[in-house]
Structure formats: C-alpha cells, structure tokens
Amino acid sequence: MNAWKEYQEKNKDRFLQELLELLKIPSVSARSEHRNDMVKCAEAVRDHLLAAGATSATLYPTEGHPVVYGERITDPSKPTVLVYGHYDVQPADPLELWNSGPFEPVIKDGKIFARGACDDKGQFFMHVKALEMMVKTDSLPTNIKFLIEGEEEVGSPNLATFVKANKSLLAADVILISDTAMISMDIPSLDIGVRGLSYIEVEVTGPNRDLHSGVYGGAVGNPITILAKMIASLHDENNRVTVPGFYDDVVVVSAGERKLMAEAPFDEQEYKKDLGVKALWGEKGYTTNERTGIRPTLELNGIWGGYTGEGAKTVLPSKAFAKISCRLVPNQNSEKITKLLIDHLHSIAPESVTLKAELHHGGEPYMTPIDSDGYRAAAKAIETTFGKTPIPVRGGGSIPICSLFEQELGVKIVFMGFGLDSDNLHSPNEKYELFNYYKGIETIPYFHQNFAGNGKA
Amino acid sequence: MNAWKEYQEKNKDRFLQELLELLKIPSVSARSEHRNDMVKCAEAVRDHLLAAGATSATLYPTEGHPVVYGERITDPSKPTVLVYGHYDVQPADPLELWNSGPFEPVIKDGKIFARGACDDKGQFFMHVKALEMMVKTDSLPTNIKFLIEGEEEVGSPNLATFVKANKSLLAADVILISDTAMISMDIPSLDIGVRGLSYIEVEVTGPNRDLHSGVYGGAVGNPITILAKMIASLHDENNRVTVPGFYDDVVVVSAGERKLMAEAPFDEQEYKKDLGVKALWGEKGYTTNERTGIRPTLELNGIWGGYTGEGAKTVLPSKAFAKISCRLVPNQNSEKITKLLIDHLHSIAPESVTLKAELHHGGEPYMTPIDSDGYRAAAKAIETTFGKTPIPVRGGGSIPICSLFEQELGVKIVFMGFGLDSDNLHSPNEKYELFNYYKGIETIPYFHQNFAGNGKA
Numbered sequence: 001m002n003a004w005k006e007y008q009e010k011n012k013d014r015f016l017q018e019l020l021e022l023l024k025i026p027s028v029s030a031r032s033e034h035r036n037d038m039v040k041c042a043e044a045v046r047d048h049l050l051a052a053g054a055t056s057a058t059l060y061p062t063e064g065h066p067v068v069y070g071e072r073i074t075d076p077s078k079p080t081v082l083v084y085g086h087y088d089v090q091p092a093d094p095l096e097l098w099n100s101g102p103f104e105p106v107i108k109d110g111k112i113f114a115r116g117a118c119d120d121k122g123q124f125f126m127h128v129k130a131l132e133m134m135v136k137t138d139s140l141p142t143n144i145k146f147l148i149e150g151e152e153e154v155g156s157p158n159l160a161t162f163v164k165a166n167k168s169l170l171a172a173d174v175i176l177i178s179d180t181a182m183i184s185m186d187i188p189s190l191d192i193g194v195r196g197l198s199y200i201e202v203e204v205t206g207p208n209r210d211l212h213s214g215v216y217g218g219a220v221g222n223p224i225t226i227l228a229k230m231i232a233s234l235h236d237e238n239n240r241v242t243v244p245g246f247y248d249d250v251v252v253v254s255a256g257e258r259k260l261m262a263e264a265p266f267d268e269q270e271y272k273k274d275l276g277v278k279a280l281w282g283e284k285g286y287t288t289n290e291r292t293g294i295r296p297t298l299e300l301n302g303i304w305g306g307y308t309g310e311g312a313k314t315v316l317p318s319k320a321f322a323k324i325s326c327r328l329v330p331n332q333n334s335e336k337i338t339k340l341l342i343d344h345l346h347s348i349a350p351e352s353v354t355l356k357a358e359l360h361h362g363g364e365p366y367m368t369p370i371d372s373d374g375y376r377a378a379a380k381a382i383e384t385t386f387g388k389t390p391i392p393v394r395g396g397g398s399i400p401i402c403s404l405f406e407q408e409l410g411v412k413i414v415f416m417g418f419g420l421d422s423d424n425l426h427s428p429n430e431k432y433e434l435f436n437y438y439k440g441i442e443t444i445p446y447f448h449q450n451f452a453g454n455g456k457a
Numbered sequence: 458m459n460a461w462k463e464y465q466e467k468n469k470d471r472f473l474q475e476l477l478e479l480l481k482i483p484s485v486s487a488r489s490e491h492r493n494d495m496v497k498c499a500e501a502v503r504d505h506l507l508a509a510g511a512t513s514a515t516l517y518p519t520e521g522h523p524v525v526y527g528e529r530i531t532d533p534s535k536p537t538v539l540v541y542g543h544y545d546v547q548p549a550d551p552l553e554l555w556n557s558g559p560f561e562p563v564i565k566d567g568k569i570f571a572r573g574a575c576d577d578k579g580q581f582f583m584h585v586k587a588l589e590m591m592v593k594t595d596s597l598p599t600n601i602k603f604l605i606e607g608e609e610e611v612g613s614p615n616l617a618t619f620v621k622a623n624k625s626l627l628a629a630d631v632i633l634i635s636d637t638a639m640i641s642m643d644i645p646s647l648d649i650g651v652r653g654l655s656y657i658e659v660e661v662t663g664p665n666r667d668l669h670s671g672v673y674g675g676a677v678g679n680p681i682t683i684l685a686k687m688i689a690s691l692h693d694e695n696n697r698v699t700v701p702g703f704y705d706d707v708v709v710v711s712a713g714e715r716k717l718m719a720e721a722p723f724d725e726q727e728y729k730k731d732l733g734v735k736a737l738w739g740e741k742g743y744t745t746n747e748r749t750g751i752r753p754t755l756e757l758n759g760i761w762g763g764y765t766g767e768g769a770k771t772v773l774p775s776k777a778f779a780k781i782s783c784r785l786v787p788n789q790n791s792e793k794i795t796k797l798l799i800d801h802l803h804s805i806a807p808e809s810v811t812l813k814a815e816l817h818h819g820g821e822p823y824m825t826p827i828d829s830d831g832y833r834a835a836a837k838a839i840e841t842t843f844g845k846t847p848i849p850v851r852g853g854g855s856i857p858i859c860s861l862f863e864q865e866l867g868v869k870i871v872f873m874g875f876g877l878d879s880d881n882l883h884s885p886n887e888k889y890e891l892f893n894y895y896k897g898i899e900t901i902p903y904f905h906q907n908f909a910g911n912g913k914a
Contacts, residue, residue: 030768091770094667154768181672195671199769208733210551210884214652214784214854215638218754219745221738224779225688225757232689235682276665279808281678288676297675300682301772306759307780311487311611312656312817313548314782314855315758315883322681323764325771327671351736360769397671398771426772427667 003137004445008129012438015129016112018048019437022087022121023105023114029065029088029154038065038150041087045128045148046070052128053135054146060166062158065150069169072135073143079452080143082172084405084413085124085179086152089116090426097428110434117432118423123178124148126418126437130444139445141452145172149401152179155199155361156401163401163408174374174451175405178440180395180417185435187265188386190378191395191415194402195296196328196365198338202227202345203356204305204320211316221352223320224305230348231322234298238284241298241326243344246337251330253294261289264391274422293394297327298341323360327398334362363400366413373451374414381416381446385439397425416447460594461902465586469895472586473569475505476894479544479578480562480571486522486545486611495522495607498544502585502605503527509585510592511603517623519615522607526626529592530600536909537600539629541862541870542581542636543609546573547883554885567891574889575880580635581605583875583894587901596902598909602629606858609636612656612818613858620858620865631831631908632862635897637852637874642892644722645843647835648852648872651859652753653785653822655795659684659802660813661762661777670773678809680777681762687805688779691755695741698755698783700801703794708787710751718746721848731879750851754784755798780817784855791819820857823870830908831871838873838903842896854882873904 008015027041028034042059049057049070057070065088073080092102092115100106105114112122127146134140147170149159163170180191206223207216236242266289272280282291291297305320307313326337342357349355368375370392382390395415402413418440424430465472484498485491499516506514506527514527522545530537549559549572557563562571569579584603591597604627606616620627637648663680664673693699723746729737739748748754762777764770783794799814806812825832827849839847852872859870875897881887 030766030770032767090772091764091766091768093764093766097667153770197671197771199771201769206734209881209886210554211732212854212882212884213754213756213758213782214654214852215749215878215882216732217756217782217784217853218748218752219737219739220732220734221736222757224760225692228685228688228757228760229692231682231685235686275668275673275677277663277677277809278811279678280676281807281809282676291675292672295675297670299670299674299773300679300685300763301670301770302763302765302774303681303685303777304761304765306757307548307550308759308761308778309487309548309550310489311548312658312780312782313487313610313758313883314654314656315547316756317759320760321765323769325670325674325769327674350738352734352738354735395671396674397669421672424666425669425672426770427669429666 003139004133007133007137008441015441019122019125020105022125023116024103026103027088027150028091029151030091038088042066042068042150045087048128049146052132054131060162062162064158067150067159067162068146068148070146071144072131072140074140075143078143080145080172081448081451082145082147082170082175083127084175084177085127085148086120086150087148088150088153089119090153094428099429111431112434113429113431115430117430118419119425119430120152120179122432122437123418123440126178126440127444129441133441134445134448140448142448145170152399155197155363157361159401160404163404167408170409172409172411174411175413176447177399177413177415178417179399180397180415181419181421181423182417183265183391183393184420187391188382188388189391189393190375190382191417192370192392193367193394194365194397194399194415196332196334197325197363197398197400198328198334198341199325199360199362200338200341200357201360202322202324205318205354206352207318210318213314213316217316220316221350222316223353224317226350226353227305227320227322230345231300233348239281240283243340245340246296249331249333250296258290261293262287264289264393292396294329296329296332299325301325327396328365330365330367332365334364338362361400363398364403366402368413368415372412374412377447377450378414378416380450381443384446385443460596461590464590464594465898472898476579476582477562479582480573481560483560484545484607485548486608487548495545499523499525499607502544505585506603509589511588517619519619521615524607524616524619525605527603528601529588529597531597532600535600536630537602537628538905538908539602539604539627539632540584541632541634542584542605543577543607544605545607545610546576547610551885556886568888569891570886570888572887574887575876576882576887577609577636579889579894580875580897583635583897584901586898590898591902591905597905599905602627609856612820614818616858617861620861624865627866629866629868631868632870633904634856634870634872635874636856637854637872638876638878638880639874640722640848640850641877644848645839645845646848646850647832647839648874649827649849650822650824650851651854651856651872653789653791654782654820654855654857655785655791655798656782656817656819657795657798657814658817659779659781662775662811663809664775667775668773670771674773677773678807679773680810681774683807683810684762684777684779687802688757690805696738697740700798702797703753706788706790707753715747718750719744721746721850749853751786753786753789756782758782784853785822787822787824789822791821795819818857820855821860823859825870825872829869831869834904834907835871835873837907838900841903842900
C-alpha cells in the first residue's frame, strides 16, 4: 500500500522528534521521586493517541501509576486488536557509565540513545504512529485499542485489577505487543514465548549493630560471608539451581524443537566477543539459546552490605542484602517458585543470622501458538516488509501480565518486537536503531491488514 | 599524689569541653573530601600540646595527612616516654543508624557519643591532659614525646617513612599507647598484643556492560554469583580459612596460656545477648576469646554490585566488588598473607570472569612481654587507681605501626587502653564513658612515676 509508505516518508522527521520528546520524561516506575514524571508521561501518551486518531483516550488511576487506555472503533463487526505496551522505564543507574544523559536522547550512528529508547517507549510508539498513518490515509482495517501501562518494569502490580475490572472495555480478538527483540534485521524473528519471573529481596542480619572486625571478627557470624555462602549454594557444580522442586514443573522440550532451535543462526565466538568474556557459563547439557530460552534461571541482580565507600573500613556489618530473580518457563508457577525459593533460603540460613526474604514481584511464563491467526498475520507482515519468513524463537525476558491477559480476555498474544539483544535494555546506553523504529512503523499496518483478512471477520 | 587529683577535679569540666571540641572536627582519613579537616584537627592537637606544657609541637607534612609531634624534655638523664595516638577517625556511615550526629558530640547516660570518642581522640587526649596535670603541678617525672598521626585508620601508609627519617627525634625508652580496651571497669586488663592486618579489595568483572537478566541470564557468568562462590569457599565447614599456607606461620599457643586465657571472666550468654544473636560463629576447636585473640581471621568488610536501589531491576551486572581483611597473629607476615590470599583468589576465579585484587593496607602483629619495665609500670599504675591487678589479654584489633616502632626505635610498646569492647568502635553511636576518660587521666601520671622509678634511670 503505497499511501502508507508515502505518508511515513513525508512525516518521518516528526515521527522521530515526537519519540525524542517522550524519551526526555524520566518515567522510572521503581523510584517514588518520579511519581509526577509518571503522570506527565501518561498524559503525553494520551495526547499522542488522540492526535493520532484515537476517538477516545483516558488516564485510569490505579493504586500505583496510571494506565493509559485509548481506542478507535471503526466498525464493531471488524476484528479488534489490543495493543499493549508500557511507558515506564528501568532506573538509569549506574549513571557514570552512560555516554550521554539517559533522559537527554541523542542520535549517533543511526541509533537513538536514551533510557526507554527500545524498552518500551520506542516500540509502543511505533503503534501510535502506525495508527496515525492508517487513520490519516483512511485505511485502518481493524478496530484498535491501546493499553499502555506504567508499571511493567516493577512487575505490573496493579494491572491485573484493572484488567479484571474492565474486561468488556478491553475485549479484543488478539493482543499485539512490541516489547521483544529480533535476531537481527537480516534474520527477522518472532518471539513465541516469554519467561515468567519471581523477584525477591533478601536481608541477612547478624549482630544487632556494626562491629569492629578486629574485636569481634572470627567469633561472630558475618552476614556478608553467610549470605555469600547461601548464594553460592544456589547453583551446583553443573550450574543447576539447587532449590528443591525448582525444576519439577518444567516442560521438557522435545528433541525435535531443540533441533529446530539449534538451526537458528548463532555465533558463539561473536557472542563472547560482544560481551568481552573468555568463557560462557550456564546449565550443563544445554546450549546458550536453550539456557536463555527454554530453561529456568536464577540470577543475582544486586548485592550490598558493609562498607562500600572509598578506602578501607574494618567493620563486621550488621546486615547484608541481595536481590535475586528467577526466570520461569512453561509450566512453572511464579507463586510456587517464590515460595520454594524463600522456604529454601530459610532452611539454609544458619542459626547465627536471621533472614528476611520477601517477594518484589512475579509473573507467569507465556507461550503463543505459531498456528494462531495472530502469529500468522505477524509472520506475513514481516515477510512483506523484510522479504524473509521470520524464525520463531523463545525470548528470555518476561512480560509479567501475559498469562493474565489470556486468562481474563480469552485471546492469544502476538509478540512482534523490533528490538535487538544488543540494545542495552536495562543497562547504560540503551539504544534503538532508527532503521528498526521506521521498519516497525512500516510493518505494523500489514499486521492489521492481514489480521482483518485472516481473523474472525 | 593529691596535687594531681586536686588539679583534675578543679579542671574536669574544661577537660571534657576541650575533648568535645576536638570531636567536632570530622577528621576522616579515608575520605579525600576531609583533607582540610585533617589539617584543622592536626593544628588543634598541636595547640593543645603547647597549651598543656609541651615545649615544642609541630605539624610534619607527609605524602598523606600530617603527623603531629610534640615534646617536653625535662632532663636528658631521665627516661623518655613516647606517647603514640591518632587523630584520624573511621568513616561515620551508615549515618542513618546514628542517634545523634557523629560529629556533634552529646553526653547521655554518662557517655560521650561521637565518632572518635574512644578511637582514638578520647584516648590520646587523656595523655595531653595528664601532661598538663603533671606540668602544672610541677611533677612530670619523665621526658615525654607525643607522636599523634592522622592515618592509623587507613593503615599508616606514610608513618614508616616518617619514623625511619626521624629516629633520634623519636628516641625513647618505651612507647605508650592508649588505643585498646579493658574487659570492664570492674575487671581491669592490659592488652599484651595486637593482631596484624592484610586488607584487600576485589573486583570481579563478567560481561563488559550491564545486561538484561532475562535476555542473557543463565548463559553469561554473573559476577555477583561468582564472587559469592569465591567468598563462600574461603572458609571450610569448620570455619577455618582455606587459603593454602594461611596458618603455616601461626605460633601455636601453649596449653598453659590457653588455660590462663580461659580464666578471664567471659559470659557467653551475656555476649550473645549484647549482640542480639542466637548463636556464635567461628573456627572449630577454639573459644570466643581465642578466636578473637590468638587465631587469625578472614572477614568480609563490604560487598556491592548490581542494582542496590529501591524496588527491582532485572540486571545481570558487569561488576561486583568486595573488601576483605585478615587479622594476623604472631608470626604471620602481612605481606606474605596478602600474596597468598590474592594468589588464591586468582587461582579460584573461573574463566568466565576477570579478577582484580589489590592491597589496601597491611600491618604486622605485635606482642609485648609482661616482664618488661613498661608493662610493669602500667600494671602498677592500674593497681593504684583501680585497686586491682590488671589481667593480661590478647587484643583482637590492629595497630599497624607497632612492629615497625620496635624495629626502628628498638623499644617495647605498652598498651594501656581504657576503652570497652562495647564502645561501638568503627560503628554507629561510638561512645566513650566519662568514667573511663577521667580514670585514664587519673592513671597515666602513675605510669610515668612508676616508669621513672623502674625504668633505666
């Protein structure tokens, strides 16, 4: 459809400028000091939706940050696509490792550098611009709904309540999400699953106050040493997680599917070179792509305790802390794994310390069938704009709300992401390539076209 | 000598006020932002020495913070006492655990609360006030020299150079140090040894940048997990240090001495209650007092890596860090232990990470003989003012410069400390009891009197 291409070409500079403005808002959901920025960002999303052609768009308050909902219902008899995305971003620290301000977006070498450039402002905003393209060229083939939340990066603690209370508002025939990555722009792929999550925080308390490590050292349990011993014991010599029952519910992937996965292009030398490591690490008996795709993991996301400043302080600290998260695969259950992990930590904590372990957030794993209408509409759209059939792959990340969506709304989810693994999500110097941004905007209308033809209508 | 008692009684409020003023100066040697406070504190010490009766007192610049030297030579034929102390203090963090500002001293329940109240401003200042008492009552029985340095809490990196270059200036018959503790005011004791120290910092680097823990987790070595495994392996199941060669040079303490040590009053239930722990921890086969006195230890003083802020961040960090220190006993050598520890850490670091391990500072263990003139002069002074013979005990802490003093100046060191283990050294709410402060000032002149009688003169 040349009208789309023509409209995009004529407006591409503005499409970019609008995204850059959105990236300037520091919408860090984890930090309470950004509460006002969250509202400001939600309002900007609402205004963009209305400007793009949504007939209504509203902020819905929640116990946490607001949800933005907008829609354009062209004809109730046509199929409805619900676009889900999130306007919140991860914290930007460590700030000193950024080459430019995380909320001062810059374009360099054809890439947009900013926190949220890819995850997920750059990606959900493609859908807003695709809506504009279709509306302005009078060619929107579906009904379209937008649900853009502000708490994805903290586990969507309030979205389930919103979804359950607004099932008819959100009723749709498919849910479309751009919050994942492709293998590369030369090797397009579509994620067919996201992993679940169980994210906890642990506090180990030894003595009731910081002590002089000379006067008390050697005689009193040091919470850092003890926390380290506990963490060390969570993986065995084959790097398998030792929490009893951890693997019990894991669906065994067939030799056939593993063989298919192994055919996806992957260059281990290139992977190691990109990360600057001499050797990889992971569960024995599985390849790198299997380790990040079909296997559950347990990772340390943070640790702290004692003196962490300049120079030396001879202290035996009172407390040590860690943030630990597990990625889960079908059919693991987040609540069950969280309980197993916390119970196990309590069981291995020695008597010389007390342990507090609490859930930050969780989410269930999700798989999408490749023979669904939605998946086929996405694959065909990619074929049209990339000239290649996308490879179905398992994604390593998590989108906590997916399984609830399917349960409450009764429809399948399609992950049509245009990011790259090298986009530095959750890291300093997050980026999104201009090519990918524009390619996404170009591809999305074809999804709607295909789904309107192939869907229930 | 009633003139001393009378002088002290008349001036006790001023003695306290002067100390409080000194405690207001945040002389934190580890932090470069306190460089000017260090000079200010050194100048205050110099002025106090001159006011107390030192005939000269000077700041000597070093590569780091200045050394204060002062003296009063009454008669070259009399024995000379060199008083060593330090005007620098430990960092005050974690600030939020202080009940009052660390550099805003307050008196509560007969205790002075402030960083440095006991370690070591409150203790070395007793010697300045004792000098004043003896000079003003015209009864100083010895020559007296003061060496008050500003880098003890960072391992005295520049004091050795100063001592070696000023051997005749510092020439003395005994070195007297108040920087240790007594069992209690009811059970006076004298330390007969301090432990040595080897303090290192470790940096473990995995991938060259922070990664998304979903996209890369399970496939890339996590530096926190790997650092935890390394730390965990440093103690075996009997809590013995596993660094090869660590115990090779440790002097085996005789059954007789261990029996004597076991006779010193110690209430394990009280000790646990004070620290708020259900169980103690330490090397199998040794008592608590042995673990902190005659055995070497390895303690974690700090750890950090990844996301340590509010909420959750799903990051697989690039780096993790730890501060580790060993306390050493006779005849361990700090340099040798540091090398053994760093070599061992390199040997156990897996290929998926790179390790950097560097020395912060070290110091040798030191023992003082109980049949020396100095020890006997101190014991007799304690008998006079406490009415009890002090128990000789092994201290757990370190005063890095001790072994160098003996080597360069050829004299013995006497540790006459008036602190308590419960003084929260290096911790929030450091304190020094008024009773101990005044008791120290009262006792010190008797040391000089005894040493003048018993010493070489």
